[in-house]
Amino acid sequence: MHRADRRHRRLPVRALAAATALLAALTLAPAYAGDLNPSNPLADSGPWPHSTITTAANPEYNNYLAAQRPQRKAAMAEIALTPRMRWFANCSTCNVERIRDTVTKYVADTRRKDPGALVQLAIFGLWPRGEHVNGRRPAMTRNDLIAYKRWIKQLAAGLGNARTAIVLEPDLAISANHGGLSDPTPARRMAATAWSANYLATTLRGEAIYLDAGSADWLTIDNAVRLLSRSGIQHVRGFALGATHYDSVPDNVDYAARLSAALARAGHRAKRGVIDTADNGTPFTWPQWNARWGALYRRTGNKAYAFDNTPTCGSSTExxxxxxxxxxxxxxxxPEAGKLGLGEQQTALRTQAERYVDAYLWFGRGWRWMQQGGNDSQTPTRMVRMALHSRFDHPTG
Structure with a gap:
């Protein structure tokens, strides 16, 4: 585990105008691509905006707007004003016919009339009844597959010609049938993902699609290669790491390099990764979680201690x-790579990162109850606590 020194920093309180100016500076990517990864589709000067939609799908921004106390508002701004992925879920209560309109509105809000702006989304459609969150693994039926394809087509229509970064099917790694997270119909879910990858890649323009590949502390490289090969990796840019785990960026950089090489040996060349950094500012692995919280969670059944709901840090040293x-x-x-464990002295890791990682993106949602959607009662407090002891700089209000 690679960790830098953790020092508590007091959050400044700024006027909204100052926060907006800072956000503009933070969300403009540099105007050149790295020599080691010249084909990186995310490396150009287009802005990466945050969403300002004030619906239940964006509780982070709503909580920020509603906050009254200056320091609390500043803490919430560190999440609400950071560009991150919105999850679009195919569920039994969602109206397939409305998804196109919903996505169209999200694209317009994010682009702010700038066609070069990056629209970020996670597509989560393989578990339409959501039971996998509670440990149940229902089969994917033929009717589920039909509905899934309709949903994907409508979603793609809503995206149109937008420049997009897409994480396709977070928790796809469940279908690798790894340990106790077995999927009863893995072949059908992988086939559905492969169809979706192909459809999106051939229908959209300006897209960069990354298939979920779990995390460095989840699948072995061989299992990840089998999963991705059966799920359409040949159609897309690469793979995504860390969506629902919290292990360190250096561990995932090394994993991305090894996975890319293994995919090349399997016939899938030049595949690159993106790494989630939304909730691993104090990184830990699943075994480390199990050693600290596992027994308590199993004894009490209290989801406040579940892996998907790991408690927020209460100090800068926890x-x-x-x-x-x-x-x-x-x-x-x-500039902040040293805080990750990718400082100037880490030459090999820095080279791996530049060559095999397209970006750090925020597609995890650790501040939400069980990483799920909606504005549950815990989200505002978790947002504040996750920001208070972060080592990293973010927009503040």
Missing amino acids: QVCQTIGHQPTWDVVG
């Missing part, structure tokens, strides 16, 4: 807890 991490950027060895 371990095996959640804080927000590195801001989203394609500049993976930028």
